[in-house]
Amino acid sequence: MDTEKIKRYMYKNQRIFGMVQKIKLWPSRSGVLHGVKQVERQGNMIKITTHCNESFVIWDSKSSRSARWLRNRWFKKPCPRCQIPEWKLQKYSATVFTGDAQKL
Numbered sequence: 116m117d118t119e120k121i122k123r124y125m126y127k128n129q130r131i132f133g134m135v136q137k138i139k140l141w142p143s144r145s146g147v148l149h150g151v152k153q154v155e156r157q158g159n160m161i162k163i164t165t166h167c168n169e170s171f172v173i174w175d176s177k178s179s180r181s182a183r184w185l186r187n188r189w190f191k192k193p194c195p196r197c198q199i200p201e202w203k204l205q206k207y208s209a210t211v212f213t214g215d216a217q218k219l
């Protein structure tokens with residue numbers, strides 16, 4: 116299998132809103148990775164609703180804890196209630212966050 120094919124390239128310096136909209140995954144503060152059902156912009160904040168019906172309102176920044184975790188693809192475990200499909204987790208782990216716009 117050609118792993119290059121499943122790789123996705125995203126801007127490293129992107130704000131959370133753009134990342135979550137594409138990835139549709141959300142690492143909560145406790146390290147649980149949720150599947151995202153809806154993401155809404157509310158001024159400088161974003162409201163994220165997960166498949167297990169939790170919602171988080173967070174600052175749309177580039178440098179917060181959550182932005183860093185998304186880029187580093189860090190989480191402890193996937194949320195059992197969100198039932199994130201395996202292919203989605205694999206796609207997430209193959210995503211490359213790059214500052215090189217030529218690759219996009």
Ligand SMILES: [Zn+2]
Nearest residue numbers: 149167194197
């Ligand atoms: Zn969940």
